Amino acid sequence: MKTDSKILILGSGGLLGSAIHRQLLKKGYTNILTPRSKELNLLEKDQIENYLKIEKPEFVFMIAGLVGGIQGNNKRPADFLYQNSIMILNVIEAIKNNCPKAKLLYPGSTCIYPKENPQPINEDRFMAGKLEETNKGYAVAKGVGVTACQLYKKQYGIDAISVMPTNLYGFNDNYDIENGHMLPGLIKKILLAKNNGDRQITLWGTGTPRREALYSEDCADAIIYLMNNYSSDQMINIGTGFDYSIKEIAEIIKTEVGWSGEIKWDLSKPDGTFEKRTDIQRLKKIYPEFNPITLKEGVNKIINDKEQLKRILS
Numbered sequence: 001m002k003t004d005s006k007i008l009i010l011g012s013g014g015l016l017g018s019a020i021h022r023q024l025l026k027k028g029y030t031n032i033l034t035p036r037s038k039e040l041n042l043l044e045k046d047q048i049e050n051y052l053k054i055e056k057p058e059f060v061f062m063i064a065g066l067v068g069g070i071q072g073n074n075k076r077p078a079d080f081l082y083q084n085s086i087m088i089l090n091v092i093e094a095i096k097n098n099c100p101k102a103k104l105l106y107p108g109s110t111c112i113y114p115k116e117n118p119q120p121i122n123e124d125r126f127m128a129g130k131l132e133e134t135n136k137g138y139a140v141a142k143g144v145g146v147t148a149c150q151l152y153k154k155q156y157g158i159d160a161i162s163v164m165p166t167n168l169y170g171f172n173d174n175y176d177i178e179n180g181h182m183l184p185g186l187i188k189k190i191l192l193a194k195n196n197g198d199r200q201i202t203l204w205g206t207g208t209p210r211r212e213a214l215y216s217e218d219c220a221d222a223i224i225y226l227m228n229n230y231s232s233d234q235m236i237n238i239g240t241g242f243d244y245s246i247k248e249i250a251e252i253i254k255t256e257v258g259w260s261g262e263i264k265w266d267l268s269k270p271d272g273t274f275e276k277r278t279d280i281q282r283l284k285k286i287y288p289e290f291n292p293i294t295l296k297e298g299v300n301k302i303i304n305d306k307e308q309l310k311r312i313l314s
Contacts, residue, residue, distance in 0.1 A: 003030055005058045007033065007059045007061070009032065009034050010042065014063065014064070015168055015216050016219060016220065017034075018171065018216075019219065022220070027224065045090045052095060057099060060091070061223070062106045064087055066080055077137035088148055089145075092148050092152050100158060101159075105161050106145050107163050108142040108164045110167070111135055111273070112139035113126065115133075123237055134272055161232065164238065165214065167212055167213055169181075173302075182211065183211075183213055184312075186203070187303070194261075200261055203266065205272070207246045210245050211249065213295045214238065215301075226286070241278065247263075252299060256303060257299075
């Protein structure tokens with residue numbers, strides 16, 4: 001990408017999309033399109049066809065999607081399947097029809113790997129086993145997107161690449177406790193407990209499953225690097241290469257927030273996949289300088305930003 005290349009970010013208002021936008025601006029890119037869903041509904045094929053016909057972007061970051069945690073996936077599995085499948089298929093078909101020389105980057109998610117995996121999980125585990133039931137709709141839809149990138153590249157020569165980010169957190173996260181992901185939910189619950197003077201909170205499951213935690217700005221940096229330096233139908237994991245138990249994550253957040261209360265664990269609630277640490281050897285070969293910050297550093301950045309703190313507690 002040149003600094004004046006026409007770049008389109010679909011999903012620029014979310015956690016990862018906004019991080020990509022901020023990182024692009026920091027790196028000096030000046031011609032960035034960031035339509036929001038009110039302007040461009042990706043579920044409507046005619047809208048994305050017309051938009052790409054007019055704008056003809058050179059690079060497309062397809063970050064938009066319906067996302068959520070265990071509760072959201074359990075309550076709306078068909079919505080997660082339908083919306084995420086339709087959006088990426090509409091986008092890649094519109095690229096083929098209107099700007100076939102554009103380069104597309106599409107993120108899957110490490111949660112779409114099979115439930116049971118050798119650790120760490122390498123990219124060859126894609127579609128290699130049964131999925132975790134709690135997010136099957138989302139996983140199948142993301143699998144459709146990754147496969148679409150491969151097949152449109154094979155049949156039409158579309159320069160489409162796909163990445164598999166691990167669990168993300170950062171600025172502009174979804175702090176809805178009912179429908180958000182685990183880590184932002186923990187940040188909000190613990191901050192609320194401190195602010196309200198609560199001495200105890202209850203969290204789902206046993207706390208023993210292990211999770212990676214990648215700061216969204218670091219993921220965005222890797223994504224931009226790959227957009228500039230990678231072109232293959234092989235997907236690439238973007239992770240940290242190390243993980244924490246959910247109990248450890250909660251304790252790190254407690255320490256950074258400064259809350260000394262007690263955490264109870266509701267054993268009647270599901271844990272989800274026990275462990276899904278990513279193998280990032282492929283990424284490190286392409287981008288050896290990749291060096292994400294620690295969870296402690298990331299949480300500290302979030303809770304010490306006035307705007308983010310207001311967003312979390314609102």
